[in-house]
Amino acid sequence: MENNIVITNDSFAKLEKKKTVEVSVERQSVWKDIWKELRKNKVAMVSVVLLAILIIAVLLAPLSPYDPYKLDASQKLQGISSSHWFGTDEYGRDYFTRTLYGGRVSLLVGFMSMIMTVVIGTSLGVFSGYVGGKVDMFLMSFTDIFLALPSMLLMVILNTFLKPGLPTLIVVLSLFSWASVARITRAETMSLKERDFVVATQNLGASNFRVIVKHIIPNILGPVIVAASLSVANAILMESSLSFLGLGVQIPRASWGSMLQGAQAHILDYPLLAVYPGVMILITVLSFNLLGDILRNALEPKIVE
Amino acid sequence: MPSQKKILEVKNLKKYFPAAQKQQLKAVDNVSFDIYEGETLGIVGESGCGKTTCGKTCLGMYPVTDGEVLFHGKNIHTMSKKERFAFTKRVQMIFQDPYASLDPHQKVYDIIAEGIQIHGMAKNKTEEKKMVAELLEMVGLNAEHAARNVHEFSGGQRQRIGIARALSVNPEFLFCDEPISALDVSIQAQIINLLMKLQKEKNLTMLFIAHDLSIVKHISDRIGVMYLGKMVELTESSKLYVDPKHPYTRALLSAVPIADPEASAQKERIMLKGDVPSPVNPPVGCRFAGRCENCMEICRKEEPQMIEIVPGHYVACHLYND
Amino acid sequence: MNNLLEMKHVAVNFAAYGGTVQAVRDISFSIEEGQTVALVGESGCGKSITAKTIMGLVKKPGKVMEGSQIIFEGTDIARYSSKEWRKFRGKECSMIFQDALVSLNPTMKIGKQIMESLDNHAVTTSKEEKKKKVIDMLKLTGIADAEKCLEKYPHELSGGMRQRIMIAIALISHPKLLIADEPTTSLDVTIQAQILAEMKALQKKLNMAILLITHDLGIVADVADKIVVMYAGKIVEEGTVREIFYHPVHPYTKALLNSVPRLDRDGKEMLCTIEGNIPDMTNPPKGCAFCERCPHAMNICAQYMPEEKTVSSSHRASCWMMDERAAKGGVAHA
Numbered sequence: 011m012e013n014n015i016v017i018t019n020d021s022f023a024k025l026e027k028k029k030t031v032e033v034s035v036e037r038q039s040v041w042k043d044i045w046k047e048l049r050k051n052k053v054a055m056v057s058v059v060l061l062a063i064l065i066i067a068v069l070l071a072p073l074s075p076y077d078p079y080k081l082d083a084s085q086k087l088q089g090i091s092s093s094h095w096f097g098t099d100e101y102g103r104d105y106f107t108r109t110l111y112g113g114r115v116s117l118l119v120g121f122m123s124m125i126m127t128v129v130i131g132t133s134l135g136v137f138s139g140y141v142g143g144k145v146d147m148f149l150m151s152f153t154d155i156f157l158a159l160p161s162m163l164l165m166v167i168l169n170t171f172l173k174p175g176l177p178t179l180i181v182v183l184s185l186f187s188w189a190s191v192a193r194i195t196r197a198e199t200m201s202l203k204e205r206d207f208v209v210a211t212q213n214l215g216a217s218n219f220r221v222i223v224k225h226i227i228p229n230i231l232g233p234v235i236v237a238a239s240l241s242v243a244n245a246i247l248m249e250s251s252l253s254f255l256g257l258g259v260q261i262p263r264a265s266w267g268s269m270l271q272g273a274q275a276h277i278l279d280y281p282l283l284a285v286y287p288g289v290m291i292l293i294t295v296l297s298f299n300l301l302g303d304i305l306r307n308a309l310e311p312k313i314v315e
Numbered sequence: 316m317p318s319q320k321k322i323l324e325v326k327n328l329k330k331y332f333p334a335a336q337k338q339q340l341k342a343v344d345n346v347s348f349d350i351y352e353g354e355t356l357g358i359v360g361e362s363g364c365g366k367t368t369c370g371k372t373c374l375g376m377y378p379v380t381d382g383e384v385l386f387h388g389k390n391i392h393t394m395s396k397k398e399r400f401a402f403t404k405r406v407q408m409i410f411q412d413p414y415a416s417l418d419p420h421q422k423v424y425d426i427i428a429e430g431i432q433i434h435g436m437a438k439n440k441t442e443e444k445k446m447v448a449e450l451l452e453m454v455g456l457n458a459e460h461a462a463r464n465v466h467e468f469s470g471g472q473r474q475r476i477g478i479a480r481a482l483s484v485n486p487e488f489l490f491c492d493e494p495i496s497a498l499d500v501s502i503q504a505q506i507i508n509l510l511m512k513l514q515k516e517k518n519l520t521m522l523f524i525a526h527d528l529s530i531v532k533h534i535s536d537r538i539g540v541m542y543l544g545k546m547v548e549l550t551e552s553s554k555l556y557v558d559p560k561h562p563y564t565r566a567l568l569s570a571v572p573i574a575d576p577e578a579s580a581q582k583e584r585i586m587l588k589g590d591v592p593s594p595v596n597p598p599v600g601c602r603f604a605g606r607c608e609n610c611m612e613i614c615r616k617e618e619p620q621m622i623e624i625v626p627g628h629y630v631a632c633h634l635y636n637d
Numbered sequence: 638m639n640n641l642l643e644m645k646h647v648a649v650n651f652a653a654y655g656g657t658v659q660a661v662r663d664i665s666f667s668i669e670e671g672q673t674v675a676l677v678g679e680s681g682c683g684k685s686i687t688a689k690t691i692m693g694l695v696k697k698p699g700k701v702m703e704g705s706q707i708i709f710e711g712t713d714i715a716r717y718s719s720k721e722w723r724k725f726r727g728k729e730c731s732m733i734f735q736d737a738l739v740s741l742n743p744t745m746k747i748g749k750q751i752m753e754s755l756d757n758h759a760v761t762t763s764k765e766e767k768k769k770k771v772i773d774m775l776k777l778t779g780i781a782d783a784e785k786c787l788e789k790y791p792h793e794l795s796g797g798m799r800q801r802i803m804i805a806i807a808l809i810s811h812p813k814l815l816i817a818d819e820p821t822t823s824l825d826v827t828i829q830a831q832i833l834a835e836m837k838a839l840q841k842k843l844n845m846a847i848l849l850i851t852h853d854l855g856i857v858a859d860v861a862d863k864i865v866v867m868y869a870g871k872i873v874e875e876g877t878v879r880e881i882f883y884h885p886v887h888p889y890t891k892a893l894l895n896s897v898p899r900l901d902r903d904g905k906e907m908l909c910t911i912e913g914n915i916p917d918m919t920n921p922p923k924g925c926a927f928c929e930r931c932p933h934a935m936n937i938c939a940q941y942m943p944e945e946k947t948v949s950s951s952h953r954a955s956c957w958m959m960d961e962r963a964a965k966g967g968v969a970h971a
Contacts, residue, residue: 015941022963025934206416209376210477214430214484215403224429228420361825469914499679500852501911504896508907526825529855533898533908556900570830571900572855576878578901579858586834587827590795 044235047308054304057297064294068113076104078111079262087280096286100276108264109286115265116294119180120246126184127241131191132234136226138192139199140218150196156189165248169257179258183245191237198230232309236302243298250291266291322488322520323350323373327382330365330372334595341594342368344544345382347621350488355514355521357535357552359528359567363591365544366524370490373522374406375399386488404434407481411493413473417465423476424461427451430483450479455509471502478509482517489514490522495530507534528571532556537627540564543602544594546621550628560630562607601633609634641813641846642668642691645706647715649686652698656919660686660699662870668814668863673840673847675861677854677893681915683870684850688816691848692732693722710813727757731807735819737799741791747802748787751775754806774805777842779835797828804836811843818850833860854897858882863951866890869916869926872945876952886954889927925957933958 048054071078085102088094096105138149165182172178202208203226211221246266252258253267264272266287273283330343342365350356358366371377373384375391383390386402394402410416417426427447430436437443448458454475465473474494481489491510495503511534514521525531531538532552539549540561548561559565566585573579587606592598598605604614613633621631649661661683668674676684689695691707693714707715714725726732734740742750751771762770768787775783778801791799800820807815817836821829837860840847849861857864857878864881866874866889874887885891895909913930916922922929928938935957943955957963 017937017962021937021940022935022957022960025928025936025939206410206412207418210408210410210416210480211418211429213374213376213403213406213408214480215400215433216429220433224421224425225418229418231420361827471914500854500893501679501896502914504908504910505912507898508910511907528826529898529900532900566827568900570826572826572829572833572853572859573899573901574854574858574882574894574897575899575901576858576882579855584830584834586831590797590828591825 044305044308048301048304051304053300057300057304060293061297061301064113064290065117068110068117071107071110071114074104074107074110076107078103078107078264087276090282097280097282099272099283105283105286108269109266109290112264112266112269112287113290115176115259115263116246116249116267116291119176119183119249119265120242120294120298122180123183123187123245123249124238124242126180127187127191127245128234128238130184131188131237132195132227132230134188135192135195136199136222136230139196140203140222140226142200142203146196150193153189153192153196156186157193159186161186162248162251165252166255166257169252174257174260176259179249179252183248187241187244191234191241194233194237195230198233199226202226202229232305236305236309239298239302239305243295243302246291246298247295320352321349322352322387323522324385324388325349325369325373325382326385328369328372328379328384329381330368330377331380338595341544341597343372344597346541346544346546347382348539348546348549350520350522352520353518354536355523355534357523357525357531357538358541359525359531359538360541361526361567361591363543363594364541365594366541367492369541370492370522370524374408374490375402404430404484405486406488406490407484407486408490408492409474409477409481409494412497413470413477414497416477417473417480419466421465422461423451423456423463423465423468426465426476427461427479427483430480434484436484446483450483453482453513454479455505469502470498471505474498474502474506475509478506478513482513485517486519488520488522490524492524493526494523496525496527503530510534528567540567543591543597545602545631546629547603547632548628548630549621554628560624560628560635561603561632562609562634563603566606601631639670640667640708641670641672641710642848643706643708644687644691645708647687647690647705647707648702649683649690649695649705650700650702652700653919658918659921660870660918661690662921664867664870664872666865666872666875668846668848670813671840671844671846672863673849673861674863674865675849675851675857676865676867677851677857678867679852679915681918682867684867685818687867688732688818688848688850691814691816692726692730693717693719694732723757727754727807727812728810729812730814730816731810731812732816732818733800733803733807733820735822737796737803737823738791740803741799743791745790746787747789747791747794751787751802751806751809755809757810771805771809774809775801777839778802778805778808779831780805795828796824797832800824800832801835804832804839808839808843808845812845814846814848815840816848816850819852820849821856822851822853829856836860854894866893869921870918871926871955873927873956874952874954876948876954880949880952884948884952886948886952886959887927887956888931888933888958890954892932925955935963 048058080103082102085098086100088098090097094104094106096109099105099108134149138146165186168182169178208221208225211225249258249265250267250270253265254271256271259265259268269287270284276283325346325348328343328346331339331341334340346369358369360366372379379392384392391402424447427450428443431443431446437446447461451458451460456472456475468476495506498506507530513519523531523534535552537550538552538555539546540563542563548564555564556568559568566587569583569585573582589606592605600616601614601619604610607614611633619631619633619636621629622635623629624635645665646663647661648663651658651660664687676687678684690701695701701715705715706713709729717725748771752767755767755770772783775786780786780798780801821832824832833856851857861878863877865872868889874881874885874890881890882894885894892909892911896911898908911930916926916929924939924941925943928934931938938957943957945953945955946959947953
């Protein structure tokens with residue numbers, strides 16, 4: 011080893027140290043963290059790509075030359091062809107266009123009810139967890155009731171009584187799914203409010219509002235994102251079920267669920283009519299569920315040696 | 316130099332927590348002491364002796380069970396919202412865990428500027444930036460650090476950020492709760508030096524809590540020793556080492572290892588028997604009686620009161636009660 | 638005295654997120670029979686990994702590198718199979734950890750747990766005999782009512798008692814080497830004093846060697862015979878207790894000794910500090926690892942790793958300051 015050492019005149023002179031700012035990187039921000047974790051996971055990437063294609067296709071639906079609502083008896087129940095990629099339905103409408111428009115409704119319902127679910131659930135959960143005491147006890151009992159209700163049955167009943175339409179559907183779906191989000195956020199808030207950095211902010215004289223907005227909410231984002239992803243899947247599935255029962259979107263509009271219902275009559279002679287929307291639901295729900303699970307793992311605190 | 320002006324007066328402070336089976340955990344039981352302007356009062360004791368609870372109650376982070384804490388003569392537990400807000404500007408705290416005490420999703424700038432924003436101390440954004448930069452320099456970091464995320468920093472650097480946050484509102488009183496016990500030896504010295512330097516520069520009054528007797532002795536002017544929710548001895552830090560009165564203090568001092576093989580070999584050790592009893596059902600009489608080598612009959616029956624045996628030296632022990 | 642354990646060129650790498658962490662970088666030291674060796678250093682310096690290596694407990698993503706030799710009583714154990722390791726652990730060498738609560742099974746009575754570790758190695762004896770052995774061991778560790786203690790669960794005991802149980806489990810089959818990884822860090826000083834005193838007494842009685850891993854120099858001064866100072870995965874200095882405490886050579890050792898306030902000294906002067914932080918071990922500096930923080934750093938320190946030099950037969954250190962050419966360069970020997 012001695013052989014490799016080259017001694018120069020100034021080898022033993024005092025070292026001029028550069029003032030360096032030493033910084034050790036441990037963790038990225040939540041969003042970067044999520045993206046990094048997703049990049050590593052093949053299943054996650056497939057899910058993301060599939061969802062991206064679906065969303066883009068659905069957004070581009072108006073480019074289709076066919077009117078999704080115009081009936082044309084002469085074209086009814088045609089098979090797959092170069093002009094009708096998915097064939098046509100029993101009223102002669104292009105099934106590919108119908109599927110795209112149906113996807114618009116399904117995804118819209120999914121995202122809108124997810125947003126409502128997350129907003130209601132997070133606000134209630136954070137408020138309940140932060141205030142604590144009797145308020146918390148009351149709010150959480152209320153939440154538990156919602157978790158215990160037979161939601162499908164009640165959704166059917168509510169949909170029957172209320173004016174049918176997309177807004178009703180979204181509200182009803184959110185009404186029965188915020189409770190689990192509230193539970194999660196409440197538990198996170200409870201543990202966060204005891205943490206030193208929150209105590210330190212309170213010691214500085216910060217208002218409760220400031221503490222919640224600046225310190226609690228950014229720190230519960232991880233679990234909320236997971237819940238949001240799962241909630242989209244859940245909403246799409248519920249919407250399909252309701253539409254299948256004829257309680258969802260109203261004719262002539264279609265969603266994947268109501269298309270399944272329409273395909274029932276021809277399940278023996280034209281089974282493909284059921285397959286297309288069915289596969290779409292499957293892909294979307296599966297992708298969101300997988301993403302949710304992967305995110306849950308990605309956001310779990312990692313053990314660092 | 317410490318003056319004779321009392322900043323904080325703690326009078327017969329009691330803090331009980333509810334425990335299982337409707338019992339009470341007596342974390343702090345009838346503790347009294349004063350803190351004078353410009354001094355550092357250290358409180359030592361083993362885990363579970365109530366030193367942190369005592370400090371946090373003094374800052375109004377817990378309500379009192381009984382007794383009172385006066386800050387400049389004003390009871391901090393009966394303050395109005397407005398008074399309380401003003402109090403937060405004058406009294407600040409440094410935490411034990413430099414990882415838990417900084418919000419992982421914030422930039423250093425946001426953390427340090429928070430107090431300035433809350434108390435409206437800067438006229439505009441430019442002034443705020445200047446103040447943050449000054450604070451960073453003051454704690455031995457540089458202004459460029461402000462734009463970084465907290466998680467990029469090591470424990471010692473994080474503790475410096477925590478100190479900068481506490482000092483951002485220009486407090487006069489600083490409560491340090493084991494500020495170095497989570498750090499490495501070489502980093503501990505950096506933080507202790509920083510705290511001592513800042514105290515001198517800003518004429519801070521400090522309440523310093525730690526279990527490491529040598530550190531507390533190094534930084535404090537006076538030291539209070541706590542055992543099982545009670546203050547057993549309180550005196551100047553140099554006196555405490557030379558002439559400890561309470562048998563527990565003596566045992567505690569003798570148990571501290573000294574980083575010198577010869578001194579260590581010569582040192583006489585008082586081995587304490589057994590463990591600290593539970594604070595849920597503390598023993599009647601003197602709480603230390605069961606482990607004390609000088610235990611007398613009266614110790615098991617009657618609780619010793621804190622008395623001043625020489626000016627400035629307070630002990631709660633029947634040995635000095637004649 | 639014979640060498641019980643000899644570590645020769647031991648290196649351990651950890652595959653991590655941002656690259657390979659070189660946790661232990663080519664270290665060599667030895668432990669004699671019945672000797673207490675203290676491995677001193679700050680967190681992340683590789684001292685705990687070194688201990689795990691001796692116990693064969695380095696698991697993936699960690700890897701003991703080729704060329705590492707761990708010679709225990711003349712046998713190289715570095716390439717032991719997992720079966721051989723199981724036989725080795727407990728019988729030849731035992732380990733106690735910082736946190737006794739996580740090391741004990743919370744759902745099992747103390748007596749059963751100690752008995753179990755006896756079953757793993759010991760010659761088959763009757764149940765009565767085993768129980769007697771366990772009770773004797775507990776008494777040796779300073780537990781007064783050992784019989785009662787056997788029937789208790791870990792959570793019913795205090796921290797000090799749990800650490801005693803850990804020691805009893807570790808020592809029940811009379812190992813020749815006890816590795817104590819920060820055994821008293823989570824305990825209070827008065828309890829720490831009890832445990833250390835008992836460990837010393839036990840060592841004499843059972844004639845075992847102890848490898849004590851700690852950052853507390855006070856404890857080291859109290860119990861160790863020999864000190865090994867580690868920094869950034871390397872041994873920077875090694876010597877007897879007196880040599881290290883009274884004649885330290887390496888700037889890191891000196892700084893470490895000066896940075897702790899002494900209870901027996903007065904004065905409120907500033908403490909000596911080591912500025913800066915530990916280097917990134919995924920990309921360790923090519924020269925001396927301490928160079929960045931060293932007050933005496935020279936140009937050569939940043940370029941080449943210093944070689945180990947002997948100060949006395951028992952005292953070695955790695956620092957360019959010890960090179961005879963260093964003084965000529967104009968830097969005063971501090």
